[in-house]
Amino acid sequence: xxxxxxxxxxxxxxxxxxxxxxxxxxxxxxxxxxxxxxxxxxxxxxxxxxxxxxxxxxxxxxxxxxxxxxxxxxxxxxxxxxxxxxxxxxxxxxxxxxxxxxxxxxxxxxxxxxxxxxxxxxxxxxxxxxxxxxxxxxxxxxxxxxxxxxxxxxxxxxxxxxxxxxxxxxxxxxxxxxxxxxxxxxxxxxxxxxxxxxxxxxxxxxxxxxxxxxxxxxxxxxxxxxxxxxxxxxxx
Amino acid sequence: xxxxxxxxxxxxxxxxxxxxxxxxxxxxxxxxxxxxxxxxxxxxxxxxxxxxxxxxxxxxxxxxxxxxxxxxxxxxxxxxxxxxxxxxxxxxxxxxxxxxxxxxxxxxxxxxxxxxxxxxxxxxxxxxxxxxxxxxxxxxxxxxxxxxxxxxxxxxxxxxxxxxxxxxxxxxxxxxxxxxxxxxxxxxxxxxxxxxxxxxxxxxxxxxxxxxxxxxxxxxxxxxxxxxxxxxxxxxxxxxxxxxxxxxxxxxxxxxxxxxxxxxxxxxxxxxxxxxxxxxxxxxxxxxxxxxxxxxxxxxxxxxxxxxxxxxxxxxxxxxxxxxxxxxxxxxxxxxxxxxxxxxxxxxxxxxxxxxxxxxxxxxxxxxxxxxxxxxxxxxxxxxxxxxxxxxxxxxxxxxxxxxxxxxxxxxxxxxxxxxxxxxxxxxxxxxxxxxxxxxxxxxxxxxxxxxxxxxxxxxxxxxxxxxxxxxxxxxxxxxxxxxxxxxxxxxxxxx
Numbered sequence: 001x002x003x004x005x006x007x008x009x010x011x012x013x014x015x016x017x018x019x020x021x022x023x024x025x026x027x028x029x030x031x032x033x034x035x036x037x038x039x040x041x042x043x044x045x046x047x048x049x050x051x052x053x054x055x056x057x058x059x060x061x062x063x064x065x066x067x068x069x070x071x072x073x074x075x076x077x078x079x080x081x082x083x084x085x086x087x088x089x090x091x092x093x094x095x096x097x098x099x100x101x102x103x104x105x106x107x108x109x110x111x112x113x114x115x116x117x118x119x120x121x122x123x124x125x126x127x128x129x130x131x132x133x134x135x136x137x138x139x140x141x142x143x144x145x146x147x148x149x150x151x152x153x154x155x156x157x158x159x160x161x162x163x164x165x166x167x168x169x170x171x172x173x174x175x176x177x178x179x180x181x182x183x184x185x186x187x188x189x190x191x192x193x194x195x196x197x198x199x200x201x202x203x204x205x206x207x208x209x210x211x212x213x214x215x216x217x218x219x220x221x222x223x224x225x226x227x228x229x230x231x232x233x234x235x236x
Numbered sequence: 237x238x239x240x241x242x243x244x245x246x247x248x249x250x251x252x253x254x255x256x257x258x259x260x261x262x263x264x265x266x267x268x269x270x271x272x273x274x275x276x277x278x279x280x281x282x283x284x285x286x287x288x289x290x291x292x293x294x295x296x297x298x299x300x301x302x303x304x305x306x307x308x309x310x311x312x313x314x315x316x317x318x319x320x321x322x323x324x325x326x327x328x329x330x331x332x333x334x335x336x337x338x339x340x341x342x343x344x345x346x347x348x349x350x351x352x353x354x355x356x357x358x359x360x361x362x363x364x365x366x367x368x369x370x371x372x373x374x375x376x377x378x379x380x381x382x383x384x385x386x387x388x389x390x391x392x393x394x395x396x397x398x399x400x401x402x403x404x405x406x407x408x409x410x411x412x413x414x415x416x417x418x419x420x421x422x423x424x425x426x427x428x429x430x431x432x433x434x435x436x437x438x439x440x441x442x443x444x445x446x447x448x449x450x451x452x453x454x455x456x457x458x459x460x461x462x463x464x465x466x467x468x469x470x471x472x473x474x475x476x477x478x479x480x481x482x483x484x485x486x487x488x489x490x491x492x493x494x495x496x497x498x499x500x501x502x503x504x505x506x507x508x509x510x511x512x513x514x515x516x517x518x519x520x521x522x523x524x525x526x527x528x529x530x531x532x533x534x535x536x537x538x539x540x541x542x543x544x545x546x547x548x549x550x551x552x553x554x555x556x557x558x559x560x561x562x563x564x565x566x567x568x569x570x571x572x573x574x575x576x577x578x579x580x581x582x583x584x585x586x587x588x589x590x591x592x593x594x595x596x597x598x599x600x601x602x603x604x605x606x607x608x609x610x611x612x613x614x615x616x617x618x619x620x621x622x623x624x625x626x627x628x629x630x631x632x633x634x635x636x637x638x639x640x641x642x643x644x645x646x647x648x649x650x651x652x653x654x655x656x657x658x659x660x661x662x663x664x665x666x667x668x669x670x671x672x673x674x675x676x677x678x679x680x681x682x683x684x685x686x687x688x689x690x691x692x693x694x695x696x697x698x699x700x701x702x703x704x705x706x707x708x709x710x711x712x713x714x715x716x717x718x719x720x721x722x723x724x725x726x727x728x729x730x731x732x
Contacts, residue, residue: 025525
């Protein structure tokens, strides 16, 4: 199995190794995590996974427990035995408490059970990376003269604090994470308001307008309207 | 139950006591009466024969009383008198005195019912009961055996009446002798008897009650244990057992049979639970993939057409897998309903030919050959039998390399036909071999689902073959190949 690297648009995206033999799940993780700005490699076997983790420099491993050759616990144990302390998130259908405890005792950083929420998985990946002090997951995002402190949940423009609602903060965080990417209204709705949001679709426009006002972006140069598609953040 | 038994027991003991008591009473009284008659008989005979002059031989001679000389006039007057012909006052006195002793007093009564003489001379001799005219008349009329109990001077007294005849066959009755003897001694014996029987009854009933309680208790204890066990099982704990030590009585056998039954149930339930858990697990994996893919698409990947297409294709594969899984689960549950197997005559050569032709379409570069045997006609459900062979061929395809060979053939064995599906694939490890027909079982080598299948195909095949009254077996050697053998009974051996 050859390694497949997917370079994201972000220059600083964390490198994630996915060891998963279920092709559909591997594919959705690759596509989804790449879209989130991570650089993703996928292997389907335990031996390959160990080899990759040793040879290349990854920031995090997502490890399925049920693999055809070596089981996930064993991979975790061997990695730790070799002194490799790369962050590991275990992904498994085994949801019993003893399995979780075993996983965490083997040196896993987190344990996510199938069926999982992708949003939660991303949040856990970021949390593990931050906790491990990985340079790939900053606690601050900056673009133009805007700075977001993700831990304190505070926003600054030109050094002055901004009063943002949680929704506006989430919108701004998404824009800062993916500068220049064009987001459709639907994508923004799904990501910020949730997949089960059924309310008025104009809330996106209303919140973008409020955000622009608070950023002093009257000419709409920072948050551009892409006609017929959606919005894009252009810090340059 | 226990009370009923106790009541019955005490009633029986009381009845027994009563019978014993009355019998003793009758025996004692009739022996006394008999003794009186037996003792009186020779005295009366001698009196008739020799006259009243003789001393009474009946009882030990009474101590001579100073006040009353023993029958002075009659004895002195008739020392050599002849046989008694008439009952006079004198002769009566001598008779009554001869018959009287310390425990018996005799009255002599003439044929008119008047008392001619009483033999009681001493105060320690018992008092006589007043004669009962009716009974005297009956005795005078010739009745020999009159015995009754009366009260004399406040004492219960046994009264015996003896008609006086010169010879036993003489119809003329001169009078009646009434013998009176007090029942004090007998009554004392009987009183003691009553006391003993009463005490005996109480002791027996008490012992019976205790013994009964003990016996029923020890007989019911295992049943009570079974009841308790049943309740715990009903509460959901199938691991409970009665666990009686193996007795050879019926209760012990019942308990053992009960335990066996619960053990079977527990096994069946455990198998059911494992099956459901495995099925849920099989459902969870594709559902996770579909849910995750949808989430990723909606979070923005839909905007990237190439990525979106890949995800949608993956979801399509998973839905296909779910669909197949649902079909197989349904087929497996249907096997429990034999009505759904519609048997008809199946020409094996034709049938397998069709199967192989269709299997070649999904062969993916494997060589499938049919090796025909004798023409055979089977009674089978062609649709479900087709499923068996598709599953076996599908299994063979998944476990052989490209260019691998799969051979299907059959042969007759006694009253059955053996059909085999053999491949030259990777084989099955000996550790997996005993389990491959279990639902959802996947060996290590086939655990990866990329090889497809949920692990239901072989158990489905086994179920269908067994519903046809046949058997399925497998032999395999690692690296050389696997051979499944199906044995089905032939409906009409002559046509086979």
